[in-house]
Amino acid sequence: RVRNKNATQATAGFGNQFVSLANVTEFSRALGLANYVDVTLMGGQNQPDSATLEATADLEWITSMAPGAKTTFWVGNGDPLDDTLGYLLATLNMTNPPLVHSLSYGAAESTFADNY
Numbered sequence: 001r002v003r004n005k006n007a008t009q010a011t012a013g014f015g016n017q018f019v020s021l022a023n024v025t026e027f028s029r030a031l032g033l034a035n036y037v038d039v040t041l042m043g044g045q046n047q048p049d050s051a052t053l054e055a056t057a058d059l060e061w062i063t064s065m066a067p068g069a070k071t072t073f074w075v076g077n078g079d080p081l082d083d084t085l086g087y088l089l090a091t092l093n094m095t096n097p098p099l100v101h102s103l104s105y106g107a108a109e110s111t112f113a114d115n116y
Contacts, residue, residue, distance in 0.1 A: 001036055002068040010072040010098035011062050012043075012087050013055035014105050015080030019073055020051035027060040028067070036067035043086065044077030054104070062102050072098050080105060081112055 013019055021039060028034045039059065055073075063071050074090070076083025084105070091097045 001033075002066045006099075007066060007069040008072070008096070008098040009062055009066055009069050009100040009102070010074065010091070011055075011058045011102045012074035012076065012083070012105070013052065013058075014076040014083035014087070016047075016050070016077060017052045017055035017105070018047045018050050018075065019055045019059050020048050022048065023051065023056050024060050024063060028063060031064055033064060033067040037063050037071075038068065039063065039071045039073055041073050041075055042090065043075040043083070046073075046075045058102065058104060062100075066100070069100075070098075080107065 019041075024039065025034055025037060028037045059071070059073050063069075074083075074087045076086065084103075091101075
């Protein structure tokens, strides 16, 4: 269990990748870590009834790797690239941004407009 109150981490769901906090809690409980999940949602509006496996698994694993660390999940409600840029800008503007970030989203560069 992380005991340093300054331990912070973040992951994100871009392009309408939503998370189920109920599943995260169930996963943590199965590992004996349910009392150490501290998640804050930021960004767009999470839709837990439309939770995706990728986003939920990312949050399950990052909270399990550092149980007790304050964790931020960034909810993106639109274009994956715009969501990524929004996440980066919001993080850069935070007074105390999360210290660890885990992002596992991507697409072929050829799918993006030249202005990106």
